[in-house]
Amino acid sequence: MPRNQQILLDNRPEGEATEANFRLVTTDTPPLQDGQVLVRHHYLSLDPYMRGRMNDSKSYAAAQPLGEVMIGGTVGEVVESRHPDYQPGDQVVGMGGWQEWSVVDARQPGLLRKVDTTHVPLSYYLGAVGMPGVTAWYGLVRIIDPKPGQTVTVSAATGAVGSAFVALAKARGCRVVGIAGGPEKCRYAVEELGFDACIDHRQHTDLKSMSAALKAACPQGIDGHFENVGGHILDAVLLRANTFARVALCGMIAGYDGQPLPLQNPALLLVNRMRIEGFIVSEHMDAWPPALKELGGLVAQGKLRPRESIAQGLAAAPAAFLGMLKGQNFGKQLVRLV
Amino acid sequence: MPRNQQILLDNRPEGEATEANFRLVTTDTPPLQDGQVLVRHHYLSLDPYMRGRMNDSKSYAAAQPLGEVMIGGTVGEVVESRHPDYQPGDQVVGMGGWQEWSVVDARQPGLLRKVDTTHVPLSYYLGAVGMPGVTAWYGLVRIIDPKPGQTVTVSAATGAVGSAFVALAKARGCRVVGIAGGPEKCRYAVEELGFDACIDHRQHTDLKSMSAALKAACPQGIDGHFENVGGHILDAVLLRANTFARVALCGMIAGYDGQPLPLQNPALLLVNRMRIEGFIVSEHMDAWPPALKELGGLVAQGKLRPRESIAQGLAAAPAAFLGMLKGQNFGKQLVRLV
Numbered sequence: 001m002p003r004n005q006q007i008l009l010d011n012r013p014e015g016e017a018t019e020a021n022f023r024l025v026t027t028d029t030p031p032l033q034d035g036q037v038l039v040r041h042h043y044l045s046l047d048p049y050m051r052g053r054m055n056d057s058k059s060y061a062a063a064q065p066l067g068e069v070m071i072g073g074t075v076g077e078v079v080e081s082r083h084p085d086y087q088p089g090d091q092v093v094g095m096g097g098w099q100e101w102s103v104v105d106a107r108q109p110g111l112l113r114k115v116d117t118t119h120v121p122l123s124y125y126l127g128a129v130g131m132p133g134v135t136a137w138y139g140l141v142r143i144i145d146p147k148p149g150q151t152v153t154v155s156a157a158t159g160a161v162g163s164a165f166v167a168l169a170k171a172r173g174c175r176v177v178g179i180a181g182g183p184e185k186c187r188y189a190v191e192e193l194g195f196d197a198c199i200d201h202r203q204h205t206d207l208k209s210m211s212a213a214l215k216a217a218c219p220q221g222i223d224g225h226f227e228n229v230g231g232h233i234l235d236a237v238l239l240r241a242n243t244f245a246r247v248a249l250c251g252m253i254a255g256y257d258g259q260p261l262p263l264q265n266p267a268l269l270l271v272n273r274m275r276i277e278g279f280i281v282s283e284h285m286d287a288w289p290p291a292l293k294e295l296g297g298l299v300a301q302g303k304l305r306p307r308e309s310i311a312q313g314l315a316a317a318p319a320a321f322l323g324m325l326k327g328q329n330f331g332k333q334l335v336r337l338v
Numbered sequence: 339m340p341r342n343q344q345i346l347l348d349n350r351p352e353g354e355a356t357e358a359n360f361r362l363v364t365t366d367t368p369p370l371q372d373g374q375v376l377v378r379h380h381y382l383s384l385d386p387y388m389r390g391r392m393n394d395s396k397s398y399a400a401a402q403p404l405g406e407v408m409i410g411g412t413v414g415e416v417v418e419s420r421h422p423d424y425q426p427g428d429q430v431v432g433m434g435g436w437q438e439w440s441v442v443d444a445r446q447p448g449l450l451r452k453v454d455t456t457h458v459p460l461s462y463y464l465g466a467v468g469m470p471g472v473t474a475w476y477g478l479v480r481i482i483d484p485k486p487g488q489t490v491t492v493s494a495a496t497g498a499v500g501s502a503f504v505a506l507a508k509a510r511g512c513r514v515v516g517i518a519g520g521p522e523k524c525r526y527a528v529e530e531l532g533f534d535a536c537i538d539h540r541q542h543t544d545l546k547s548m549s550a551a552l553k554a555a556c557p558q559g560i561d562g563h564f565e566n567v568g569g570h571i572l573d574a575v576l577l578r579a580n581t582f583a584r585v586a587l588c589g590m591i592a593g594y595d596g597q598p599l600p601l602q603n604p605a606l607l608l609v610n611r612m613r614i615e616g617f618i619v620s621e622h623m624d625a626w627p628p629a630l631k632e633l634g635g636l637v638a639q640g641k642l643r644p645r646e647s648i649a650q651g652l653a654a655a656p657a658a659f660l661g662m663l664k665g666q667n668f669g670k671q672l673v674r675l676v
Contacts, residue, residue, distance in 0.1 A: 263601040270616035278608035
């Protein structure tokens, strides 16, 4: 059986996460039992939610246990199978974790899913046509539910969720305004992703400035917002929100390191009769089939072709992950493992 | 025509509202035109939303114009009518304002509504079977939507909204915990209104203490909350909220005087996948018929008999109103005008 590099969570962050929180080990993959499948991972997905799991505190998901392989989505190829539904060469998506290989019990439903790469690149099943894409779909369709002509906004606009969000919102006839970090990302948001405008939050670091930028970019106000960041961006959105505006609250990456992140003026939720709703997409499995169908169609039609940031080799995963938390990636952050 | 005492908004509050913001004047009621009805007000309703209207800032309703009669709900009796649907002696509810008499154009739909006082006292149409009752109904039924056995909480528990809320929630099989100011109100909440427990917020003035009190009173956590106050009560509720908890945001009386009222940890909305929704009941007219029907039934059955605080005479209205904002009333605050 092949040797398998793995990255474990070694210890929990105190404040900011660092590479010293992780540990790289090498093991042997165990021989297959009946019903099991050996998958060679081609790509590992790095996602902001993983930072929340590194903490021991109550979060929207169970804490990552110490000394175990970091959780994570993977795409790869079946190399050996003792399950009749899987053959060597099948391309699959699953939650293989931060390692090069995984042994999966294919009899358990939902652990592996075969994917078709005729029209969709394999890596996209970790991004645009995977969990981040479905996350964007759920927030837009089920929570914000915009009408044509309405204005919707999204923070972390050039990330995996944001790039799917804009494609889905444009398909519904919305004005879509992104918020991203730096002129290069903002240019990419408008020129390649299709945003109508993009605000550089590094140029608007306080509430007043961000609110003025939103006012300029959203002359008709904001009807729906998808929040990945929190902090002064969300405060500013509330100041510019229209009556009955909806906020899909998906991430508060600005607070992952434990700093307090108050909402300055929640009375605006009342003044504007707003709805704000937190969600985690794995709790809404009924949304996945329609979301994946629409997202796959947008990719096949060339309407959703976001960039990817690809780190090479498992050992590069911790640095790539920490960089992503600081916004150093450009589009979906992946680690190539082959 | 009778002489009519009126209270006008004379100037806007700077910070806390005072009696000097109001002015009492006496005018003549004008002669009736075709289609008009002359109503003698028996009771004027005093409600927290009026404080928001005294400000010039954007709020959930238009600002009260200076120099005009203060807005307000009234019940009374038709004294003279030039509209075929109304006869002298009819008992009616309307938005007559802070004055003793009003001349109403009965051809405009929705300005006057005849009420039946066989089983419901006339004044209750300003409280339990009026706007506050419907407000409680909408927040509980349409936003919180609790299941039997779930725990729901409400701030300003012994007010007009809170007392209707507990009757409606008990009818749905909930555990209902109130938050009110002072031991006397808490005793009344449990012994007369039917709350399972009531927390005295004067004994729990910081987040940690309020959170501990909620934990003790809600051993199964909080599934739904009706917010009338804001500030540290809402912060504490978020700390004790269960997964998928809903918050109906109806008032933030703690912030009416303009002081900042941040929400300390909005990330809990994500952690608990919560929904928080602001609303104003006059925008949901479809809710009024089923709500009034249920509320009237509860009153008729003796299951909803809240106390009232009754000030005597129009000139007493400003002091009664300001006292209510400080929680000095006991149950629905009214002014008797006859």
